[in-house]
Amino acid sequence: YDEVIGNDGDEDVVVLKHKEEPISTEDDDEFEREFSKMMSESIESRKFEKKSLILDVPIPMNLRGAQGKRKKREIYANARANEDDSHMSFTLLTKKGNRQQVKVMEVPSDSVLAVSTRSKQEAEREE
Amino acid sequence: EDTDDFDAFGEGLGPLEEKDLPSHACNYCGIHAPASVVKCVTCDRWFCNARGHTSGSHIINHLVRAKHKEVMLHPESPLGETVLECYNCGCRNVFLLGFIPAKSDTVVVLLCRQPCAAVPSSKDMNWDTTQWMPLIGDRCFLTWLVKIPSEQEQLRARQITSQQINKLEELWKENSEATLEDLEKPGVDDEPHPILLRYEDAYQYQNICGPLVKMEADYDRKLKESQTCDDIVVRWDVGLNQKNIAWFYFPKLEMGEVKLAVGDELRLRYRGELHEPWEGVGHVIKIPNNVSDEVALELRLLDRAPVECTHNFSVDFVWKSTSFDRMQLAMRTFAVDETSVSGYIYHRLLGHDVEPQVLKTQMPKRFSAPNLPELNHSQVYAVKSVLQRPLNLIQGPPGTGKTVTSASIVYHLAKMNPGQVLVCAPSNVAVDQLSEKIHQTGLKVVRVTAKSREELDSPVSFLTLHEQVLNNDTNVELQKLIMLKREQGELSASDEKKYKSLKRACEKEILQNADVICCTSVGAGDPRVSKLRFRTVLIDEATQASEPECMIPLVLGCKQVVLVGDHQQLGPVIMNKKAARAGLCQSLFERLVILGIRPIRLQVQYRMHPCLSEFPSNMFYEGTLQNGITTQERLRKNVDFPWPVPETPMMFYVNLGNEEISTSGTSYLNRTEASNCEKIVTRFMKAGILPSQIGVVTPYEGQRSYIVQYMQFNGSLRKDLYKEIEVASVDAFQGREKDYIILSCVRSNEHQGIGFLSDPRRLNVALTRAKYGVVILGNPKVLSKHPLWHHLLVHYKEKGCLVDGALNNLRVSMIQFSRPRKAYR
Numbered sequence A: 001y002d003e004v005i006g007n008d009g010d011e012d013v014v015v016l017k018h019k020e021e022p023i024s025t026e027d028d029d030e031f032e033r034e035f036s037k038m039m040s041e042s043i044e045s046r047k048f049e050k051k052s053l054i055l056d057v058p059i060p061m062n063l064r065g066a067q068g069k070r071k072k073r074e075i076y077a078n079a080r081a082n083e084d085d086s087h088m089s090f091t092l093l094t095k096k097g098n099r100q101q102v103k104v105m106e107v108p109s110d111s112v113l114a115v116s117t118r119s120k121q122e123a124e125r126e127e
Numbered sequence B: 001e002d003t004d005d006f007d008a009f010g011e012g013l014g015p016l017e018e019k020d021l022p023s024h025a026c027n028y029c030g031i032h033a034p035a036s037v038v039k040c041v042t043c044d045r046w047f048c049n050a051r052g053h054t055s056g057s058h059i060i061n062h063l064v065r066a067k068h069k070e071v072m073l074h075p076e077s078p079l080g081e082t083v084l085e086c087y088n089c090g091c092r093n094v095f096l097l098g099f100i101p102a103k104s105d106t107v108v109v110l111l112c113r114q115p116c117a118a119v120p121s122s123k124d125m126n127w128d129t130t131q132w133m134p135l136i137g138d139r140c141f142l143t144w145l146v147k148i149p150s151e152q153e154q155l156r157a158r159q160i161t162s163q164q165i166n167k168l169e170e171l172w173k174e175n176s177e178a179t180l181e182d183l184e185k186p187g188v189d190d191e192p193h194p195i196l197l198r199y200e201d202a203y204q205y206q207n208i209c210g211p212l213v214k215m216e217a218d219y220d221r222k223l224k225e226s227q228t229c230d231d232i233v234v235r236w237d238v239g240l241n242q243k244n245i246a247w248f249y250f251p252k253l254e255m256g257e258v259k260l261a262v263g264d265e266l267r268l269r270y271r272g273e274l275h276e277p278w279e280g281v282g283h284v285i286k287i288p289n290n291v292s293d294e295v296a297l298e299l300r301l302l303d304r305a306p307v308e309c310t311h312n313f314s315v316d317f318v319w320k321s322t323s324f325d326r327m328q329l330a331m332r333t334f335a336v337d338e339t340s341v342s343g344y345i346y347h348r349l350l351g352h353d354v355e356p357q358v359l360k361t362q363m364p365k366r367f368s369a370p371n372l373p374e375l376n377h378s379q380v381y382a383v384k385s386v387l388q389r390p391l392n393l394i395q396g397p398p399g400t401g402k403t404v405t406s407a408s409i410v411y412h413l414a415k416m417n418p419g420q421v422l423v424c425a426p427s428n429v430a431v432d433q434l435s436e437k438i439h440q441t442g443l444k445v446v447r448v449t450a451k452s453r454e455e456l457d458s459p460v461s462f463l464t465l466h467e468q469v470l471n472n473d474t475n476v477e478l479q480k481l482i483m484l485k486r487e488q489g490e491l492s493a494s495d496e497k498k499y500k501s502l503k504r505a506c507e508k509e510i511l512q513n514a515d516v517i518c519c520t521s522v523g524a525g526d527p528r529v530s531k532l533r534f535r536t537v538l539i540d541e542a543t544q545a546s547e548p549e550c551m552i553p554l555v556l557g558c559k560q561v562v563l564v565g566d567h568q569q570l571g572p573v574i575m576n577k578k579a580a581r582a583g584l585c586q587s588l589f590e591r592l593v594i595l596g597i598r599p600i601r602l603q604v605q606y607r608m609h610p611c612l613s614e615f616p617s618n619m620f621y622e623g624t625l626q627n628g629i630t631t632q633e634r635l636r637k638n639v640d641f642p643w644p645v646p647e648t649p650m651m652f653y654v655n656l657g658n659e660e661i662s663t664s665g666t667s668y669l670n671r672t673e674a675s676n677c678e679k680i681v682t683r684f685m686k687a688g689i690l691p692s693q694i695g696v697v698t699p700y701e702g703q704r705s706y707i708v709q710y711m712q713f714n715g716s717l718r719k720d721l722y723k724e725i726e727v728a729s730v731d732a733f734q735g736r737e738k739d740y741i742i743l744s745c746v747r748s749n750e751h752q753g754i755g756f757l758s759d760p761r762r763l764n765v766a767l768t769r770a771k772y773g774v775v776i777l778g779n780p781k782v783l784s785k786h787p788l789w790h791h792l793l794v795h796y797k798e799k800g801c802l803v804d805g806a807l808n809n810l811r812v813s814m815i816q817f818s819r820p821r822k823a824y825r
């Protein structure tokens, strides 16, 4: 969690040049308090949720391991065509009704997700 | 994309053709690139992921302000039409959602933080829950999920402020079709009538201030009544007075909105299966502090609490209108009762021009009071002026001996004037301190407390009215009844009636024999006090009371008034923004200053090492603060601490760590600063500084509790030493001092303001608590954007006291400051 925030800092932020006035106003302070409240209430509300929902999400066979990767590369050739070093492709699993769907998601290479995945892959390769 | 739309934006502030925008355009700014907008599923409105002029992105602004939580991506966005939800349980609350990656594939799913992602990662699981990352970071959706519009797009979009967003959201609650243009229409913006500088008469005064007090009261009630907290686990205990005490953790407190104070009433309810439904009301006798995060609630004897049960309790606030009622009553009295204040005071309070009045008084030979320290020249001047004038303001900057001066003034006023002097302050702590000092002069002091505080331990309990009643030996019958009541817990109806009337008579006698009566400003509305008349009134900490609160002690017949305070330190706390904006947050003291009444300033400070008073003096007191204390008296030679310049014990320690939302999702914390804070505290203690003489000041509750925990778990010295270190907000330190102060600023986020720290008065208080040394932990890059902090940083830099690196190897920092946004003053 630390790292997420750590890396989410300056890089991917658009700073507008005309923004000269101080950002902090009463309304902003109030927004921040409300934001914190929203976060905490969301978590509070599920504190006592049963943990019986075991995390049992299978990874579809076609996305698994090295073979899957090759296959995936074929499937999403288009999406990957214009990929450069600045992004890394991930597959996002979602559900529509009971049907599983897969979607390609481009993630910046310097995001925590990409960096940690790459280092995991490298570690695996060395094994 | 249709560029014509953009040309319409190019007009800047010109009228915007709402009909030309596609339906998925951001309802705030009009941006409509499919990859940059999401739909709020609850209200079917679209918003973009740009921050514009606010600290959160537009969609987050909307979700927070409308309390909506579910969103959908645009059909033409890279991921196509997608409702964001937990893959496992279907939860759609985006404030709980985050990605987790598979252990060995480039596959991710969305999971909710609680409970699905809270399952520890096991070996045979495909997913790595330790890598969970939230969808919302820095109050914005992950920018690779919802693209941030380009700079071009943002520049061309409608420029909307936080304030406009707020109003638009309010408007939508009544009319879902409302647009930004509707904001301009008359009648929409029903701000209350603001306070005035001068008032025609006391009726106008009441007509303007009354509604503001009502707004604040309504807000306070709503806030308190919404604070019900279920699933409270109680630990039972019995006090020395045989009353049951419930100990519990109260999670709502961390939100910082509701301030719980000792003496407040809470209702505890039981709704479990082990006991029949039960409820009881009690008084808070302990609030979370550095020793424990628990709240202690003392219940009434009669309530027969189910002490065998521990779970399934709920807690509600019990809202009381007393203080607001007393303010309203005071303003009404001011309006209708001609004798409530003297004619001169009446006109001065309303801001009318009147001939200055000088009271014919026999000046005392000696201005210092018996048993109190000798007064310095500016203090003598203050006492002298006060005795001759009917209305006085005394400004007491930090460490200038405000309490001694006030006590000396009260001594002379009591000796010179007929009748009793009424001495008030908004807080109980200040009243207690002042009562004790006045008592030292030999005057007969009675401290009147609220009934709810009678059981609380206080350093001046021997001065309190109820103790004096208990200890009086003139009325044998009353004493008998008191004994009986103590033994039996209650009295028969007829005895109770007799007891009450005897007690009232006894109270009256004690009050009449007193020289000085002390109570809080709200306490002055207690019938035991308000039935009396007071010609002479002194209000301490007058800059911390709202104006109507200040009126309560004034309308009891005053002819001579002394207001003591410092309008360069923290002012009254007003919760309702509208009421605050309309001026309720301005103290009477401040208004009188604006009206041209010059406060007499106490000018010699005896607290801070001269290097510590230099910046506050220049910045807040036009350089007039003199040091009554020398460098030598404030240097501790045998204390081994790595001050960059040993003879100036101050440093700004550069900490670039990031702030985060605290573990419970509320408030802010900064781990780097917490860890350095522990190191500094440890270093101080190793050098022989008592833990009770070290204070840690931090503006955020999240950081407060994090530092307390961090020191407990990571401190290298004995754990209980760290417990003695006070970690608290700036506000909690107002009026107090420590040998060493560490200030942890927390905020290091580029997109927000620096929140609480941007208030110059709060900064003044934070910087002026220490006698021997100050360490500030913060991020100069962020803080220097604020003009006042920029000055402070330059000051520390010029003194060679801006450092970074490890604590045992500090170097002068070369960090570049940011350009401040706007000149200060």
Ligand SMILES: [Zn+2]
Pocket: B026, B027, B028, B029, B030, B031, B047, B048, B049, B050, B058
């Ligand atoms: Zn927008």
Ligand SMILES: [Zn+2]
Pocket: B040, B041, B042, B043, B044, B045, B062, B063, B066, B068
């Ligand atoms: Zn909505």
Ligand SMILES: [Zn+2]
Pocket: B086, B087, B088, B089, B090, B091, B111, B112, B113, B114, B115, B116, B117
């Ligand atoms: Zn879930």
